Amino acid sequence: MSRVVARQVRAGYRDREVLRGVDLAAQAGELVALIGPNGAGKSTLLRVLGGLLRPTSGSVTIDGVDAATLDRRVIARHIAVVPQVFETLFPFTVREIVALGRTSRLGPLGTLGSDDARAVARALDDIGATDLADRRIDRVSGGERQRAVLAMALAQEAGVLLLDEPTAHLDPAHQRATLERVATLARVRGIAVIAVLHDLNLAAAFASRVVLLADGAVVRDGDVKAVITAELVANVFGAGLRVVAHDGLPFVIPEPATALERHARAG
Amino acid sequence: MRTITVFALLVAALAFSAAAGILVGAVAIAPGDVLSALLGAGDTNGTIIRELRLPRVLGAALVGGALAAAGALLQGMLRNPLADPFVTGTSAGASLGAVLAVALGSEPVLVPLAAFVGATASIALVWRLARLGGRTTVLTVLLAGVVLTSFAGALVTLVLVSSDRLALRLRAVLGWLQGGISVISWSELAVAAVVVAVGVVGALLLAPRIDAYAFGEETAAALGVDLDRTTAAVLATTALLTGAAVAIAGLVGFVGLVIPHALRFLLGATHRRLIVASIPAGAVALVLADLGARTALAPAELPVGVITGLVGAPFFLALLVRSRRVIV
Amino acid sequence: MRFRFAPVLAVLLLVASACGAATAPVQSQQPSPTATAAAAAFPTTVTDFQNRSVTVAQRPERIVSIGPSITEFLFALGAGPRVVGADDFSDEPAAAKQVEKVGGIKVNFEKVVSLKPDLVLSVKFSDGTIEKLASAGLLVLVVDPQSAGDVARTAILLGRAVGSDGNAMARDIQKRIDDVRAKTSTATTKPRVYHEIDASDPTKIFTVGPGSYIHDLIEIAGGQNIAARAASAYPQLSAEEILRSDPEIIVLAAAEYSAKPDQVAARTGWSVISAVKNKRIVTIAPNLINRPGPRVGEAAEAYAKLVHPELFP
Numbered sequence: 086m087s088r089v090v091a092r093q094v095r096a097g098y099r100d101r102e103v104l105r106g107v108d109l110a111a112q113a114g115e116l117v118a119l120i121g122p123n124g125a126g127k128s129t130l131l132r133v134l135g136g137l138l139r140p141t142s143g144s145v146t147i148d149g150v151d152a153a154t155l156d157r158r159v160i161a162r163h164i165a166v167v168p169q170v171f172e173t174l175f176p177f178t179v180r181e182i183v184a185l186g187r188t189s190r191l192g193p194l195g196t197l198g199s200d201d202a203r204a205v206a207r208a209l210d211d212i213g214a215t216d217l218a219d220r221r222i223d224r225v226s227g228g229e230r231q232r233a234v235l236a237m238a239l240a241q242e243a244g245v246l247l248l249d250e251p252t253a254h255l256d257p258a259h260q261r262a263t264l265e266r267v268a269t270l271a272r273v274r275g276i277a278v279i280a281v282l283h284d285l286n287l288a289a290a291f292a293s294r295v296v297l298l299a300d301g302a303v304v305r306d307g308d309v310k311a312v313i314t315a316e317l318v319a320n321v322f323g324a325g326l327r328v329v330a331h332d333g334l335p336f337v338i339p340e341p342a343t344a345l346e347r348h349a350r351a352g
Numbered sequence: 353m354r355t356i357t358v359f360a361l362l363v364a365a366l367a368f369s370a371a372a373g374i375l376v377g378a379v380a381i382a383p384g385d386v387l388s389a390l391l392g393a394g395d396t397n398g399t400i401i402r403e404l405r406l407p408r409v410l411g412a413a414l415v416g417g418a419l420a421a422a423g424a425l426l427q428g429m430l431r432n433p434l435a436d437p438f439v440t441g442t443s444a445g446a447s448l449g450a451v452l453a454v455a456l457g458s459e460p461v462l463v464p465l466a467a468f469v470g471a472t473a474s475i476a477l478v479w480r481l482a483r484l485g486g487r488t489t490v491l492t493v494l495l496a497g498v499v500l501t502s503f504a505g506a507l508v509t510l511v512l513v514s515s516d517r518l519a520l521r522l523r524a525v526l527g528w529l530q531g532g533i534s535v536i537s538w539s540e541l542a543v544a545a546v547v548v549a550v551g552v553v554g555a556l557l558l559a560p561r562i563d564a565y566a567f568g569e570e571t572a573a574a575l576g577v578d579l580d581r582t583t584a585a586v587l588a589t590t591a592l593l594t595g596a597a598v599a600i601a602g603l604v605g606f607v608g609l610v611i612p613h614a615l616r617f618l619l620g621a622t623h624r625r626l627i628v629a630s631i632p633a634g635a636v637a638l639v640l641a642d643l644g645a646r647t648a649l650a651p652a653e654l655p656v657g658v659i660t661g662l663v664g665a666p667f668f669l670a671l672l673v674r675s676r677r678v679i680v
Numbered sequence: 681m682r683f684r685f686a687p688v689l690a691v692l693l694l695v696a697s698a699c700g701a702a703t704a705p706v707q708s709q710q711p712s713p714t715a716t717a718a719a720a721a722f723p724t725t726v727t728d729f730q731n732r733s734v735t736v737a738q739r740p741e742r743i744v745s746i747g748p749s750i751t752e753f754l755f756a757l758g759a760g761p762r763v764v765g766a767d768d769f770s771d772e773p774a775a776a777k778q779v780e781k782v783g784g785i786k787v788n789f790e791k792v793v794s795l796k797p798d799l800v801l802s803v804k805f806s807d808g809t810i811e812k813l814a815s816a817g818l819l820v821l822v823v824d825p826q827s828a829g830d831v832a833r834t835a836i837l838l839g840r841a842v843g844s845d846g847n848a849m850a851r852d853i854q855k856r857i858d859d860v861r862a863k864t865s866t867a868t869t870k871p872r873v874y875h876e877i878d879a880s881d882p883t884k885i886f887t888v889g890p891g892s893y894i895h896d897l898i899e900i901a902g903g904q905n906i907a908a909r910a911a912s913a914y915p916q917l918s919a920e921e922i923l924r925s926d927p928e929i930i931v932l933a934a935a936e937y938s939a940k941p942d943q944v945a946a947r948t949g950w951s952v953i954s955a956v957k958n959k960r961i962v963t964i965a966p967n968l969i970n971r972p973g974p975r976v977g978e979a980a981e982a983y984a985k986l987v988h989p990e991l992f993p
Binding site: 135137156157158160161162165166168171172173174175176177178181182185186188189190191193194195196234237241 | 560568573577621622
Binding site: 377379396397399400402404405407532536646653 | 948951
């Protein structure tokens with residue numbers, strides 16, 4: 086069942102159009118990796134899907150309802166967006182940050198109930214960040230902050246999770262662990278996850294589907310092996326990347342400099 | 353646990369400073385007489401305590417609490433620990449309203465009302481100006497506030513220079529502009545208290561949404577906050593709180609800036625807690641500042657704004673140094 | 681011979697007025713007979729209120745007066761026709777209103793110079809106005825009567841400067857004041873008086889203290905100024921102090937910038953004051969009490985009427 090669908094979406098900012106007619110759907114249980122070069126429009130697409138940017142044409146439906154008809158609070162209950170940047174000057178604790186995920190579900194008095202506390206505890210546990218809970222968000226490392234913000238999105242208990250570079254500040258072990266957790270959550274809880282990933286190998290290892298975006302349009306949308314191919318990688322990302330197979334999955338390795346020079350001289 | 357301790361300490365401090373404020377005044381009255389005055393003694397001391405000192409101390413507490421709550425609210429929404437109710441241009445509008453009222457020869461009792469109207473109008477204007485650029489971001493609100501403050505300030509000077517009537521009342525207007533808890537009647541106090549109460553309730557209701565602004569407005573929207581409506585509600589609540597404060601005490605600076613900033617170090621950033629604690633803390637600060645204003649250079653009375661400025665600025669610098677960050 | 685008397689007399693007057701200000705201000709100003717004879721002679725050297733020694737070469741025919749009390753004096757001394765310019769506030773006597781105006785709080789220098797005065801009489805200015813006038817080549821005398829004691833001194837000084845008999849005026853004024861004083865000394869009561877100068881800022885209420893004209897008037901009128909022990913001529917009081925001192929009479933100037941009696945009565949907490957309870961909040965003409973001038977006798981009588989209406993029906 087498609088939890089979020091973008092149809093023929095055109096969108097952009099004041100002076101330029103970024104997305105030129107994008108179709109994308111994500112099903113419950115999937116972890117869709119959104120890959121592509123810088124400037125392809127990945128973050129913009131995430132914003133449109135999350136209802137944060139209105140498309141100039143086309144539509145976005147969330148659980149079958151047109152997003153344009155929904156107000157912010159309702160959208161937030163169905164879609165959680167984790168942004169790339171999350172700096173704050175204020176000394177919130179990690180637990181308080183995660184609790185912010187409950188904002189769209191607060192009653193008129195705005196107090197956190199037992200349901201909210203449960204969701205917060207569960208989110209912290211899902212990400213393995215329970216030990217961080219009482220530390221101050223402005224005093225933890227970049228990676229710890231990233232995990233806290235991810236827990237915040239999980240606390241929203243939304244059916245769709247949109248992640249923009251969720252592992253950018255994490256060490257390889259944490260990168261692996263986080264994506265594995267997210268993929269498991271997607272499967273077990275029936276969440277549709279769309280994650281912008283720059284690391285093609287992480288995408289290959291954990292995504293159930295890959296969407297390659299370039300110049301504001303979808304180049305290929307499908308299974309890992311169908312999208313991460315030598316030809317497409319070379320076309321979209323340029324030379325210098327080699328695709329090799331390992332354990333049945335494609336992996337992308339950067340060519341060492343001398344090999345590149347050799348190829349260049351060879352023409 | 354810790355929050356309760358801090359709150360209890362603040363309330364105790366408020367009780368002590370209020371007592372000090374009532375015991376000390378231009379006329380020396382023995383504590384025993386003060387007590388009987390509070391209990392309704394009919395002599396002159398009774399009148400001095402019940403009609404002059406007590407409303408003044410309560411007025412100071414009300415103004416301090418209102419300004420601190422407004423400061424906490426604004427700092428949260430603007431995500432800037434340097435924000436202050438006056439950043440939104442309230443002071444400019446309020447002073448312009450008051451100065452115009454005096455220049456046009458209105459009854460003295462209408463002047464605070466004119467200030468309140470000016471405060472509210474300027475907040476509405478800043479809101480409109482900020483929206484001209486499209487999205488109402490925090491930056492546009494700050495810039496609009498700066499623009500309005502400069503413009504209204506220039507108008508105030510123009511009016512002051514060109515009005516003959518004001519030349520005679522200049523002292524009164526300047527005194528008010530520098531901040532002072534003037535003599536206040538129980539009915540004026542009651543009206544202000546109601547307005548402040550409404551503002552406080554609004555602030556407390558908005559507090560959880562203000563927390564969601566922690567990572568910026570886009571994230572707040574993603575978490576489910578209706579940005580336009582919330583910003584409008586915050587500005588309106590701030591207008592109520594600041595307008596009431598300005599109407600009673602003129603321009604008193606730094607309380608809205610320093611109190612929430614300092615409390616955040618002790619209590620963390622959650623705004624509901626912060627606002628609840630800011631109210632007694634701000635009240636204590638202003639009751640003590642008023643006491644200082646009345647006694648520092650007795651028998652002359654200093655404007656309260658002078659005390660809050662002299663104490664607030666170094667305090668704020670100390671806070672900045674301690675946090676060792678460059679806050680933009 | 682005349683030259684030597686002038687500075688000595690001036691010094692005597694200064695010393696006498698300094699001593700006399702606190703208690704019986706006017707009684708110690710007794711001009712000497714020799715000075716009377718010398719009054720009409722020029723050139724003459726006088727010491728003005730800023731201790732500047734100024735020589736007036738000949739009888740001034742074109743006088744500019746900056747200060748309403750100075751203008752009153754000049755007309756009272758018979759020098760009215762010779763006044764060619766006066767400040768905006770000079771409105772007494774009626775004839776003064778016809779005189780060319782030279783500015784109010786800010787003096788119009790060009791106007792003053794264009795009138796080609798041979799003598800400029802002015803109150804004190806702290807913004808350099810006097811220096812500016814002097815540097816424009818004009819002969820300037822600073823005359824700034826502040827208390828009742830200054831009145832006689834001013835009459836004599838101005839008399840010398842313009843060539844009129846100031847001593848006679850001084851004597852008349854003195855007599856009138858003494859008459860009032862004599863009458864009020866028979867009173868059985870000495871009511872506490874609060875004279876309000878300015879309460880537009882309720883946290884800074886200004887009243888009169890020792891060294892001010894109105895304070896002198898209160899004393900002459902047989903009243904007791906509640907601020908009699910203040911340290912300055914225009915001290916600041918708090919509402920608390922006013923309530924505590926419980927004045928029996930509250931005097932306001934009947935000017936548009938002053939508070940009105942019903943406004944004063946309505947002030948928070950003031951209802952306990954005797955003056956409010958007994959409805960003894962009275963007004964007096966501002967021009968009479970704000971200017972230590974030749975009408976001081978009239979002012980004393982008017983004030984005494986307010987304080988002791990039983991003696992001045």
